[in-house]
Amino acid sequence: MMRVIRMAQYANEGQQRATAAWQALNTQPSWVVKATIAAFVLVVGVPIVLLLVFAFFVSAVLFGVLWCVNQVIGGFRGALPQREGRENVRVIRRGEEQ
DSSP states (O other), rough: OOOOOOHHHHHHHHHHHHHHHHHHHHOOOOOOOOHHHHHHIIIHHHHHHHHHHHHHHHHHHHHHHHHHHHHHHHHHHHHOOOSSSSOOOOOOOSSOOO
């Protein structure tokens, strides 16, 4: 026979298990584990953060330069002669008598 498990009961049991696991883990770390975590953060975490900051800076500078180039080119476009419509295009009208 199948047992019906209510979601609230399942969530409460899961929360109790998670709380017990957290308390067990929170009391476990010794100075060795803490030193290992600190070394991991220094070796892996800090370079990743620095790379992200560098990528943000480079992208901001690049988009700024491209925006300036776009503004300069847009200024020159106003002085150039304007063409009306397309060139070398044949319009095919369907449904009309030719």
